[in-house]
Amino acid sequence: MKKSLGAKMLIGAATVWVVGTYDREGRPNLMAVAWGGACCSDPPCIGVSLRKATYSYRGIVERKAFTVNIPSTRHLKETDYAGIASGRDEDKWQATGLTPVRSELVDAPYVAEFPLVLECRLLHTLELGLHTRFIGEIVDVKAEESALGDNNSIDIAKMDAFLYIPGIRTYHGIGPCLGKAHSIGAGLRKNRS
Amino acid sequence: MKKSLGAKMLIGAATVWVVGTYDREGRPNLMAVAWGGACCSDPPCIGVSLRKATYSYRGIVERKAFTVNIPSTRHLKETDYAGIASGRDEDKWQATGLTPVRSELVDAPYVAEFPLVLECRLLHTLELGLHTRFIGEIVDVKAEESALGDNNSIDIAKMDAFLYIPGIRTYHGIGPCLGKAHSIGAGLRKNRS
Numbered sequence: 048m049k050k051s052l053g054a055k056m057l058i059g060a061a062t063v064w065v066v067g068t069y070d071r072e073g074r075p076n077l078m079a080v081a082w083g084g085a086c087c088s089d090p091p092c093i094g095v096s097l098r099k100a101t102y103s104y105r106g107i108v109e110r111k112a113f114t115v116n117i118p119s120t121r122h123l124k125e126t127d128y129a130g131i132a133s134g135r136d137e138d139k140w141q142a143t144g145l146t147p148v149r150s151e152l153v154d155a156p157y158v159a160e161f162p163l164v165l166e167c168r169l170l171h172t173l174e175l176g177l178h179t180r181f182i183g184e185i186v187d188v189k190a191e192e193s194a195l196g197d198n199n200s201i202d203i204a205k206m207d208a209f210l211y212i213p214g215i216r217t218y219h220g221i222g223p224c225l226g227k228a229h230s231i232g233a234g235l236r237k238n239r240s
Numbered sequence: 241m242k243k244s245l246g247a248k249m250l251i252g253a254a255t256v257w258v259v260g261t262y263d264r265e266g267r268p269n270l271m272a273v274a275w276g277g278a279c280c281s282d283p284p285c286i287g288v289s290l291r292k293a294t295y296s297y298r299g300i301v302e303r304k305a306f307t308v309n310i311p312s313t314r315h316l317k318e319t320d321y322a323g324i325a326s327g328r329d330e331d332k333w334q335a336t337g338l339t340p341v342r343s344e345l346v347d348a349p350y351v352a353e354f355p356l357v358l359e360c361r362l363l364h365t366l367e368l369g370l371h372t373r374f375i376g377e378i379v380d381v382k383a384e385e386s387a388l389g390d391n392n393s394i395d396i397a398k399m400d401a402f403l404y405i406p407g408i409r410t411y412h413g414i415g416p417c418l419g420k421a422h423s424i425g426a427g428l429r430k431n432r433s
Contacts, residue, residue: 048384048385049352049357049383049384050288050382050383050384050385050392051380051381051382052380052382052383052392053380053381053382054283054284054377054378054379054380054381055284055378056278056281056284056286056378056409057332057356057358057381057383057393057394058255058277058278058286058308058310058356058358059255059310059356059394059396059399059401060255060403060414061255061277061278061337061395061399062251062252062254063254081278081280082250082277082278082280082281083277084254084275084276084277084287084290085249085251085274085275085406086275086287086366086368086371086373087275087289087291087368087369087370087371087373088249088275088369088370088371089367089370089371089408090247090368090369091247091248091249092368092369092371093249093251093377094277094279094287094373096278096279096280110288110328115251117251117252120300120418123418123419123424123425123429124419124424124425124427124428125425126425127419127421127422127423127424127425128425128426128427128429129425129426130421130422130425131422131425131426131429132300132428132430136430137429137430141274141418142428142429151341158348159242163250163251163252164242165250165251171366171368171373173279173364173366175279175280175283175285175363175364175375176280176281176282176283176285177280177282178279178280178281178282178285179280180279180280180287180375182246182366182368182373183365185247185248185249186247187246187247188243188244188245188246188247188248188250189242189243189244189245190242190243190245191241191242191243192241192243195243196408199243199245200250200407200408201250201252201405201407201408202323202408203252203253203405203408203410203412208252208253209415210253210403210414210415212280212394212396213422214393214394215389215393215394215395215396216420216421216422217396217417217418217419217420217421218417218418218419218420218421218424219396219414219415219416219417219418220414220415220416220418221253221403221412221413221414222402222403222412222413222414222415223412223413224318224410224411224412225313225316225402225410225411225412225413226316226410226411227409227410227411228320228323228404228409228410228411229320229323229324229409230315230320231316231320231411232316232317232318232319232320232322232323233320233321233324233326234317234321235317235318235325235335235336236321236324236325236330236335237329237330237335239326
């Protein structure tokens with residue numbers, strides 16, 4: 048029996064992303080976002096949602112570019128801070144000790160210390176209400192070699208990313224492997240090939 | 241030192257969602273999607289990405305509604321199957337033993353057995369390339385009481401959801417709690433309150 052909870056944002060878990068932008072004066076900023084994810088495989092597009100009130104919002108609108116930086120648990124505290132402080136009032140790079148690197152491909156900075164970085168050019172802007180959805184095309188993915196497995200694939204255990212759980216507002220690690228996708232359900236197919 | 245991997249969809253982890261729709265004849269269908277997530281807190285909106293070739297695509301376009309059903313690991317095999325078979329050729333409910341329930345709020349069915357269900361009305365349709373992004377407003381969230389903790393919040397351990405890792409294409413569980421969001425990074429603030 049299901050219980051109705053009303054029109055709320057309860058979606059299970061989401062990976063935490065940190066968005067990198069330049070402000071009007073060319074100062075780098077970074078901001079943790081809870082609402083981000085893949086949108087399209089080809090061209091590879093991702094989306095991030097920001098409130099208009101955030102300092103990073105204008106950076107994306109004006110530069111038509113941003114980076115997505117995926118932290119490991121080593122930078123849990125710094126990531127949390129990047130989601131509660133504003134670049135309008137504080138230099139988040141100084142506070143966290145993280146290093147901005149100018150992307151050579153898009154007009155935005157990325158985080159040197161994080162294991163995975165997506166350099167994105169702005170494709171679409173969608174006003175939804177409290178949040179604006181920015182959809183960016185991934186121009187390049189850059190990864191630390193220490194986070195890579197065979198064939199340049201991400202080794203999720205080495206990468207050591209983490210999740211945010213809306214509602215209870217806690218961070219969680221990524222658990223053990225449960226099986227191979229597009230494979231373990233194949234036995235249920237009508238015409239098994 | 242970062243290594244360039246090219247314009248690929250490598251985003252870390254994503255929660256697996258199963259989308260529920262009706263087809264033209266009113267038959268319920270379900271489909272696992274890898275690209276889904278929150279877009280806006282108010283009104284609460286989520287997005288899911290489907291290829292035009294999928295059988296569920298037309299269901300969303302025609303009924304202007306869909307459900308998002310978040311499975312627990314108990315239904316890992318059934319969820320994987322729902323992402324590799326097509327409702328055009330197979331009755332996925334029969335194959336999985338899952339039960340469609342007609343939503344009273346939107347023109348779409350939800351999965352009786354899954355712990356968390358979002359009933360959504362279609363708000364925006366965005367053509368991005370291989371995938372179309374459907375953005376839906378959450379009209380109601382329904383949850384199994386067994387997945388709830390205090391104050392009707394989701395207990396992520398009880399809910400037992402799982403993740404999909406693009407690139408290596410494996411499913412993973414959700415790991416242990418690492419800390420409280422909007423709190424553990426507060427010590428880095430310039431003006432601690």
